[in-house]
Amino acid sequence: MRKLSRSGAIKKLDSLWGKIIRARDKRCAMCGSTDNLNAHHCVVHKGNGASKIRWILDNGITLCAYCHMGIHNHNNASFVRKYETIRDSRISLDRQEEIIRLRHEVAKYSMDDLEGIYENLAKEYDRIIGGL
Numbered sequence: 001m002r003k004l005s006r007s008g009a010i011k012k013l014d015s016l017w018g019k020i021i022r023a024r025d026k027r028c029a030m031c032g033s034t035d036n037l038n039a040h041h042c043v044v045h046k047g048n049g050a051s052k053i054r055w056i057l058d059n060g061i062t063l064c065a066y067c068h069m070g071i072h073n074h075n076n077a078s079f080v081r082k083y084e085t086i087r088d089s090r091i092s093l094d095r096q097e098e099i100i101r102l103r104h105e106v107a108k109y110s111m112d113d114l115e116g117i118y119e120n121l122a123k124e125y126d127r128i129i130g131g132l
Contacts, residue, residue, distance in 0.1 A: 009114045025062035036065040052102040
């Protein structure tokens with residue numbers, strides 16, 4: 001990852017994070033679909049920077065494109081409530097509170113830090129794909 005720019009490294013980490021979430025969950029948490037899967041941050045990370053929660057795997061859930069759009073459409077209260085129930089069954093409230101506390105902390109990651117995060121995520125992806 002060393003030859004990438006900082007923004008390139010962040011994009012590569014985002015892509016790997018999404019692959020891990022989709023590989024781990026295998027289907028939409030809302031409807032069970034296996035088509036057009038997206039990785040969704042349960043607690044939105046702050047801005048485009050490298051917040052401390054951006055690549056936390058506990059903060060991800062797989063949704064199909066349709067359900068992902070539904071989550072972001074706050075006009076559909078019953079849909080959002082269903083999502084919150086599913087999210088809350090997967091992530092303890094204590095862990096959610098911890099992630100929310102970290103949400104506003106922007107990390108000043110060095111390229112070495114980003115490389116280390118990538119290596120750890122790559123190991124987790126290999127573990128998930130290998131079925132260990």
